[in-house]
Amino acid sequence: MSVEEVMKEHGFNLAASCAGKASFTKWIKYKGKRAYITVNDISGEGFPTTLEEPVRVAVHDLRSGNEVEAPQDVGSLSSYLESLQE
Numbered sequence: 001m002s003v004e005e006v007m008k009e010h011g012f013n014l015a016a017s018c019a020g021k022a023s024f025t026k027w028i029k030y031k032g033k034r035a036y037i038t039v040n041d042i043s044g045e046g047f048p049t050t051l052e053e054p055v056r057v058a059v060h061d062l063r064s065g066n067e068v069e070a071p072q073d074v075g076s077l078s079s080y081l082e083s084l085q086e
Contacts, residue, residue: 034062051078
């Protein structure tokens with residue numbers, strides 16, 4: 001199963017900005033407001049291509065796109081996905 005298929009199972013879609021930055025995104029409610037989660041590779045510029053690589057996870061306000069909390073670095077994409085099931 002590809003990383004994109006695994007992410008889709010967890011509700012994430014692959015998205016790219018007009019600047020060419022790609023990430024997996026998922027729409028959520030954050031403190032009662034519409035927001036979205038981004039999952040990028042550790043550089044924050046691309047998307048993870050394996051379940052074993054480190055990732056950077058951030059939550060953004062839907063309207064402004066601004067981060068609503070500091071990004072978190074996670075040891076691997078699989079660890080992050082496991083944390084969603086807890």
